[in-house]
Amino acid sequence: MKFTPEIYSIADKAMTPFIDSNEIWDYIYKTTSTKEKVKAIISKSLSKQRLTLEEVAVLINADEPELIEEIKEGAKTLKKNIYGNRIVLFAPLYVGSKCANNCTYCGFRSTNKDAVRKTLNDQEIVAEVEALEENGQKRLILVYGEHAHYTPEYIAHTVKVAYSVRIGNGEIRRININAAPMDVDGFRIVKESGIGTFQVFQETYHREAYKTYHLSGKKSDYDYRLTSLDRAQEAGLDDVGIGALFGLYDWRFEVMGLVRHANHLEACYNVGPHTISFPRIKDASSLEFGDKYFVSDEDFAKLIAILRLAVPYTGMILTAREPQKLRNEIIQYGVSQIDGGTKIELGSYSKLEENTDLNKGQFKINDDRSLNEVVDELLDQDMMPSFCTSCYRRGRTGEHFMEFSVPGFIKRFCTPNAILTMAEYIQDYAPEQTAIKGWKAIAKNIETIEDEKIKKSVLEKIDRIKDGERDLYY
Ligand code: SAM
Ligand code: SF4
Numbered sequence: 001m002k003f004t005p006e007i008y009s010i011a012d013k014a015m016t017p018f019i020d021s022n023e024i025w026d027y028i029y030k031t032t033s034t035k036e037k038v039k040a041i042i043s044k045s046l047s048k049q050r051l052t053l054e055e056v057a058v059l060i061n062a063d064e065p066e067l068i069e070e071i072k073e074g075a076k077t078l079k080k081n082i083y084g085n086r087i088v089l090f091a092p093l094y095v096g097s098k099c100a101n102n103c104t105y106c107g108f109r110s111t112n113k114d115a116v117r118k119t120l121n122d123q124e125i126v127a128e129v130e131a132l133e134e135n136g137q138k139r140l141i142l143v144y145g146e147h148a149h150y151t152p153e154y155i156a157h158t159v160k161v162a163y164s165v166r167i168g169n170g171e172i173r174r175i176n177i178n179a180a181p182m183d184v185d186g187f188r189i190v191k192e193s194g195i196g197t198f199q200v201f202q203e204t205y206h207r208e209a210y211k212t213y214h215l216s217g218k219k220s221d222y223d224y225r226l227t228s229l230d231r232a233q234e235a236g237l238d239d240v241g242i243g244a245l246f247g248l249y250d251w252r253f254e255v256m257g258l259v260r261h262a263n264h265l266e267a268c269y270n271v272g273p274h275t276i277s278f279p280r281i282k283d284a285s286s287l288e289f290g291d292k293y294f295v296s297d298e299d300f301a302k303l304i305a306i307l308r309l310a311v312p313y314t315g316m317i318l319t320a321r322e323p324q325k326l327r328n329e330i331i332q333y334g335v336s337q338i339d340g341g342t343k344i345e346l347g348s349y350s351k352l353e354e355n356t357d358l359n360k361g362q363f364k365i366n367d368d369r370s371l372n373e374v375v376d377e378l379l380d381q382d383m384m385p386s387f388c389t390s391c392y393r394r395g396r397t398g399e400h401f402m403e404f405s406v407p408g409f410i411k412r413f414c415t416p417n418a419i420l421t422m423a424e425y426i427q428d429y430a431p432e433q434t435a436i437k438g439w440k441a442i443a444k445n446i447e448t449i450e451d452e453k454i455k456k457s458v459l460e461k462i463d464r465i466k467d468g469e470r471d472l473y474y
Helices: 021-030 035-046 053-060 065-083 122-135 152-164 184-192 207-213 222-226 228-234 251-269 297-310 324-333 371-380 390-394 399-405 409-428 432-447 452-466
Strands: 086-096 139-144 174-178 240-243 275-277 315-318 337-339 384-386
Touching: 021 053, 021 251, 035 053, 035 065, 035 297, 053 251, 053 297, 065 297, 065 324, 065 399, 086 122, 086 371, 086 409, 122 152, 139 152, 152 174, 152 184, 184 228, 207 222, 222 228, 228 240, 228 251, 240 251, 251 297, 297 315, 297 324, 315 324, 371 384, 371 432, 384 409, 390 399, 390 409, 399 409, 409 432, 409 452, 432 452
Parallel strands: 086 139, 086 337, 086 384, 139 174, 240 275, 275 315, 315 337
Antiparallel strands: none
């Protein structure tokens, strides 16, 4: 697919801020939404074309229940037609809660005297990763506050420690990072440790609102944050994740901001973000937070469907901040990755006692199902859990873009890899009931592979997994 100039509204320059709030509000206020327009835009997206900011504004302004339903159905269809039924699973691992910033919404903020400050040492990282591997995790995201201690070298070190852990058949095959933005050299150091995606969330794309929430510390510099992922690209780290924290400002503006950010990366580096995240603010230690910009479940579902249609070739992540029931619904609108078995208190994967003290985590999660419970429910919903890390390890960068644009890519790589990683999970970690369901799902998914050669090869590999081999992938 070609990115045509009309999707970029102002000239984009690398390493230069790109959000023009008047432009965004103009689109939102001056665009009207009719049934015909909404339908035409959804068809455009379903024909694999990228939406313009103006078209995104039309979807945002579609308020009638019937039109919102159309948008959600459109997103569902796009997910089904293009990505199929796979959901990739991962877990967050909180490494350090020290923080020099003062983000008013976060339990780790420097002024929160109730927060427990802790940084895992190497042995503790090993214990956490062992516990995660024993549950069947293969993909992690390491999370850190922003602190002088958490240098690029330190982060690279923790990544290497986590990759080195092996217990039974367990191993971590992909580590993503959510940490403070770095300079170009810093990103280079972290990239060399073998990470997958580096995520930096802008939190709010609205400059004035941003100021009111980020009171001190490095993060109070809006422009430095906005251009973070440009620096990552300059460092050769082209696998980046963007996000907005919904509840800080008007959700319509944030959706436009996210799309604008994706445009900017495409315009300057010819590669869009690997993933988009859309956390909603949750309760945190000593948090008193107004609800002026609270995003309702209905608007949340709508905005996720709009993002799916607007940036159809980007991965979308939905975390355990949201409750199980809502997650089950929203997954349908185009989410590609979710976390399972999540614990966010430092050191809590390897501890036996439950730790639900708000002071100990960054915020409160609302889905505390084990990884296996999540796997089980995905299977009940006819979804295929996947622990695939293949594209990243085979050097196939831009995997979502390829899934989207290369004919047959999903059938050739993604479905077989989801099946093989699920077969490993069943052999090594699943209780009997999940195993029964899992093998049924595998058989059903194998049926969908039309190419007899691929089918035969997948069946052979499953036999090898049953015989004890691991890490077979395409
Ligand atoms: N300290 C780094 C930073 O701020 O970029 C790492 C990320 S922080 C540990 C992870 C993300 O959690 C933030 O970017 C923010 O979007 C989100 N977050 C912070 N407070 C939250 C809250 N109360 N509820 C939900 N998400 C929150
Ligand atoms: Fe620190 Fe990140 Fe929390 Fe801000 S969001 S206080 S930078 S951990």
